Amino acid sequence: MDEAGVILAALMGISLAAASGFRVFLPPFLLSLSIRADFVEVDLVGTSFEFFETTPAIIILGVASMAEFAAYYVPWVDNLLDSIASPAAIMAGIGMTAIVMEGSDPVVQWVIAIIAGGGASATIQGATVATRGLSSTFTFGYANSLVATSENVASVALTIVALLAPLVAGVFSVAILVIMIKRIISNRQSSDS
Known part of the structure; x- marks a missing residue:
């Protein structure tokens, strides 16, 4: 994979x-x-990620996606899901970054996957947990469906843009990360006061 392809x-x-x-x-x-x-042109044949494009993997991921979307609309279940989703999101972020970088230098692949991929998913997930917690606290969970809908839309939109226009998605992701980090910092500062 050439440098432009790696980027x-x-x-x-x-x-x-x-x-x-x-x-x-x-x-x-x-x-x-x-x-x-x-x-998406990624050759996974003969790699440890080969299973990722199999029919059983696609079916399992599809069913899990539908179940996850629906479960976040059930009051209080959404808060319980966050405890499971936090480590799972980090693993998914690392895994997907490593998968799309398959064929690049393994050191570069895994450093970017772990630090940038895991970090991006952890930051967004942390902010969504905080947002849902605030919503649950101040609205007794009644506004959580609005939070879930906005998260669903953001996930669908960012995924589609990432697959169609990675450069645009990269800029969009950085903007989202900056907003989320600022929100986390302001929440911590307001809770310290």
């Missing part, structure tokens, strides 16, 4: 990782479909 793959992976901070299973599901349909 585009990294941007796609980091953007998909950020999208998995909103919803864990949708970005891997759409990525697996895209790889299977040869829309």
Whole structure:
């Protein structure tokens, strides 16, 4: 993979990782479909990620995506899901970044996957947990469906943009990360007061 390919793959992976901070299973599901349909050109044959484009993997990810979308609309279940989704989002972010960077230098692949991919998904997931917590506290969970809808839309939009235009998605992801980090910092400062 040439340098331009590595940069585009990294941007796609980091953007998909950020999208998995909103919803864990949708970005891997759409990525697996895209790889299977040869829309995203990644050769996984003979790699440890070969299973990712198989029919069982696609079915499992699709069912998990639908279940996750629906579960976030059930009051208080959404808060319980956050405890499971937080580590899962980080793993999904790392995995997708590593998958789309397959064929690049393994050191570069895994450094970017772990630091940037895992970091992007952890930051977004942390902000969504905080947002849902505030919503649950101040509205007794009644506004959580609005939070869930906005997260669903963000995950779908960012995933599609990441697959269609990785450069645009990279810029969009950085903007989202900056906003989320500022929100986390302001929440911490207001809670310290």
